[in-house]
Amino acid sequence: MMKRGSTLQQRTGRDTRSSKQQKENEGLGQPPEKKTKFNSSGACPIASTDQSRDVLCPSNGQTETCVSQQAVSEQAPNLKAEVDDVKMTKEQVEALLNTKILGKSKFDLKGKNEQMMDYIKQLRVCIRQFLQVEQAYITQLQDLENRFQEEKHRWEASDAAKNDENAQLSKDLSGYRDRCATLERELADAEEQKRALHITHEEDLNALEASRSTCLKLSSEVEKLKLDIKATEDKVRSLQDINKRLSEYNTSLQDYNSKLQNDASSAAQENSKTQQEKIAILETLSTIRGSAAALQAQLDSAKLSAEEDCKQKTALLNELERLRAELQQCNDEKQQYQSQIQSLKDENSRFREFTGRSASELECVTNKAVALEESHHIQAEQIKLLTNQLDAATMKVQALECSMELQKKTELDYAEKVTELQQKLSEAEQRLNEGEVIRRKLHNTIQELKGNIRVFCRVRPLLVDGEDTEQSQSVVQYPQFGELFGRGIDLVQADGQKYTFSFDKVFGPETTQENIFEEISQLVQSALDGYKVCIFAYGQTGSGKTYTMLGQPDQQAHKGLIPRSLEQIFKSSQALQNQGWRFTMQASMLEIYNETIRDLLIPPKADLQKGDAASTGKQHNIKHDNLGHTQVSELTLVEVTSWKEVSGLLRQAAQSRSVGKTAMNEQSSRSHCVFTLRISGVNESTEQQVHGVLNLVDLAGSERLSRSGATGDRLKETQAINKSLSCLGDVILAIANKEQHVPYRNSKLTYLLQPCLGGDSKTLMFVNIAPDSKSLHESLCSLRFAAKVNACEIGVARRTTSSRAASASVSAAGDVVPRTH
Ligand SMILES: Nc1ncnc2c1ncn2[C@@H]1O[C@H](COP(=O)(O)OP(=O)(O)OP(=O)(O)O)[C@@H](O)[C@H]1O
Known part of the structure; x- marks a missing residue:
């Protein structure tokens, strides 16, 4: 009961303090009775209308809220009567609590009992009063709790609203922060820009200052220049005239150039x-x-x-x-x-x-x-x-x-x-x-645009006293009109089956050596212009390869490509002397027999002394430098200045081949023969330099083992020829298929011809055909091989030119052996 009372007292402490405060405000010197009016019995008066009002709390003598009578009667209807009667003051309660039950004497139990009963009564009244107060407190508490709940709800609602608001605000805040960061960045950028501008401005100012001083200098110079200008103006006028003429010339050149380009597109026509x-x-x-x-x-x-x-x-x-x-x-x-x-x-x-x-x-x-x-x-x-x-x-x-x-x-x-x-x-x-110059240009352009190995086919006549039988008939036919006229060739089998091929040109048996040379003279000429040129003859044994390449050098009508080409080169190089060109030329000649290189220009005596290259085991190694020049080690290079000298060399080579032939008991036609002319030209007036190479190759005859019926060494040799020719085929195939690896090193022949097959040279292959029916199968094989070669793109031919100063350090390829015989 006391505990509860104290709790109540604690709960109401604020109100009590406020009452006390009020009391103090109203005047501390006033006695409490004046303010709190007790009835005659000392109890608090009960307000008739208000449910509660401040009264002095009986327990602590402080002002307490008194519960109305109506409230008390609702809470404790059984105590109503007593409450209405008895209202105890604090002092009375304290006095009551301090009351001692003594009785009249130690043994006056009745008196003690009555006193006790009375005391209990008073206590009950007191308790009831406290209960009423407590009830009032509880009610007030509930009321407060309700209000507290309401406030709490209100607070929660407002809290939620505030939370929403907060979230919104924090959202806005983050937005503002982002914006702020962006703005800060922009600001930083702007400041950076400003700084840069400032620096630029300062630089500009400096530059302005400098330009002002320069301006001053310049203005003085301008004065001087003005004087010069007058003189220059005259010059300018004349230059303008020249310029006008040059621009006209330029326009005409451009016209000419565009015309040339147009011409190039319709070049073939x-x-x-x-x-x-x-x-x-x-x-x-x-x-x-x-x-x-x-x-x-x-x-x-x-x-x-x-x-x-x-x-x-x-x-x-x-x-x-x-x-x-x-x-x-x-x-x-x-x-x-x-x-x-x-x-x-x-x-x-x-x-x-x-x-x-x-x-x-x-x-x-x-x-x-x-x-x-x-x-x-x-x-x-x-x-x-x-x-x-x-x-x-x-x-x-x-x-x-x-x-x-x-x-x-x-x-x-x-x-x-x-x-x-x-x-x-x-x-x-x-x-x-x-026209010739344009034709040459167009020829070169076409060649460069075509970018492939060109293939000419030459069919020799039926030989009356040769291997071709008298009854044998030509199995070769030529389209007489249409697109393939002059380019097509048909092989017709006995059963009428026809095999058609087309090449860059097809020459029938009536074609003379001169006709053939006319077709290739431009190609040969380009060796003088600094191109690498390679012409090789492919075909079965006896099909006319040697006749085409060498022919009979001493007979005008039967001279082959080698003598004619060299004659032309020497003639042209002399003609070019008028334009300031000086040419030096070195010739070499070798043969590849059974995968061994033989130098054909070793003087016969030396050859005999040293012994044959093949028999002495002297090795000639092939090397290609970065510029695409080929060097064969220990190969004789002879400086030549006229066709006469070359013809001597050709005779010597033929002799050397026949020596080899006797020594080895072999046919010279069983080897590949390579004639090389290196051309170096320098123009004394323009300092321009050109380096051209002309390779003329007479390949060994291709033939089937079954047809040749070869045995022993001859078989070995045929196998070697077939191997190197099939290597040539492999190389061509690899190039045609644009394979990563091209097997140049598989044979001496392909390795030697690598720069010609591999790209920046002008290469022409003659496929020689024997027209007799016995050779039909070989001819078919040759034509098939040639068709493969014709489809092979090797890239664009490039000239090797330079200025003298730039190439001073480039030494000539190979060792030049002075001609002593
Ligand atoms: N166009 C031609 N006109 C006249 N005769 C020719 C022609 N072509 C080749 N001959 C003759 O055919 C024969 C064989 O020619 P050649 O020796 O040139 O053949 P080859 O292919 O070089 O043979 P090998 O592979 O054996 O060296 C020779 O007698 C040659 O004179």
Whole structure:
């Protein structure tokens, strides 16, 4: 009960304190009775309307909220009566609690009991009062709790709202923070920019300052320059003129360039057109040459007749002179005679006057006079005759002079015509040369654009006394029109089955060595322009490879490609000397027999002393440097300056091959023969340098073992040939398939020809075909191989050119052996 009371007291402590505060505010000096009004019995008065009001709490004497009577009656209806009667004050309660039950005496139990009963009664009243107070407190507490709950709900609601608000705010805050960060970054950037601008500004200021000072300097210079400008302006004007002309020239060049490009696209057509034009020009040229020759002959004859006329005229003039002299003489004589006659007449008259003279004397004189008159008459006749002759001669002279005039005129006309024709001729020749240059350019462009190995097919004639049987017929046919005309070849089997192939060109049996060379002369020429050129002949034994490559060098009609190419190269290199070019050339020749390299230019004596390369085991190794130059170790390189020297070398090589042939008891055609000419050119005026290589290869004949029927060494050798040729096939196949690894090193031949097969060279293969039916299968194999080669793209040919200064350090490839034999 006390505990509960104390709890209540604690709970109501705030109110109590506020009451106390109130009390203090109202005046501490006032006695509590004045403020808190007790009834007569000392109990708190109960308000009639309010449920509770402040009263002095009986336990602690402080002001407590008194519960209304109605509330008390609701809480404890059984105590109502007592509560209404008894209201205890604090002092009374304290007095009650301090009350001691003593009785009248120690043994006055009844009195004690009554006292006790009374005491209990009072305690009950007190308790009831406290219960009422407690009830009031509880009610108040509940009320407060309700209010607290309401407040709590309100607070929770507001808290949730605040939370939402907070979340929103924190969201906004993070947004603001992001924005702030962005702004900060922007600010930093802006500041950076500002700093950079500031620096730039400062730099600009510095630059401005510098430029101001420069400006000042410049303005002084400007003054000077202004003076110069006037002089320069004149120059500029002239330069502008030049520039204008140059730009016109440039435009024309550009036009020409675009035209060339257009030409390049239609190059193939243009090329053939140019060829036709060339033929037409050549025809016109030959016609012009013919008419020029005729006119020249006419002119010569006219000159001759004019000369004769001149001679005749001179003779006539001489005759005239002579006649004039005679006439003069006659006239003189006549004069003499006349003067004689006159003197005679005078004498006669004197005689007659002086009749002293004799009649005979007179007669004599008369006769003399008659004779003189006769002679005079005769002379007069003669003079008349001579005068007539003179007139005739003069007329003749005049006629001659007229004819001479005419002759001269005709001569002049002829001379004019001749000059005109010569001009036309030189124009035609110039056009021909230009056409040739364009043709060469187009040829090179086409070659470069094609980027593949070109293949020409040559079919030899049926040999009457050779291996081809007399009855044998050609199994080769050629398309007579259409796209494949001149490019196609058909092999026709006995059963009528036809195999068609096409190449860059197909040459029939009627094609001469000259025709063949005409087709490749440009290719050979490009070796002088700095290209690597390789021409090789492939085909079965006896199909005409050697005939095509070498032929018979001493016979004009049967010379092969090697002699013709070299003749052309030496001729062109000499012609190029006019343009400042100086060429040096080195020749080498080797053969590959059974995978062994033999130097064919070792002098025979040395060869005998040293022994044959193959038998002495002397090794020739092949190496390629970074520039794509091939070097064969210990190979003889001979500097050559004329075809004559090369022809000597070819003879020597042939001898060396035949020595080898005897030594090894083999056919020279069983080896691959490689002729190489290295060309180095330098232009003295432009310092330009070119390095070209011309490789001319006569391959060993391909043949099937079954057909050759070879055994022993011959079998070994055939196998070696077949191996190297099949290696060549492998290499071609690998290139055609654009494989990563190309097996160049599988044979000496392919390794030697690597730069020609591998890319930046111009390569041409002749596939030689024997047309007889016995060779049909071999021919088919050869043509199939050639078709594979033709489809093989090896890349774009490149010139090797440089300036002299740049390549001063590049030494010539190979060791040059001075020619001593
Ligand atoms: N176009 C041709 N015109 C005339 N005769 C030819 C022609 N081609 C080849 N011949 C002749 O055919 C024969 C064989 O030719 P050649 O020796 O050139 O053949 P090959 O292919 O070099 O043979 P091998 O592989 O044995 O060296 C020779 O007598 C040659 O003169």
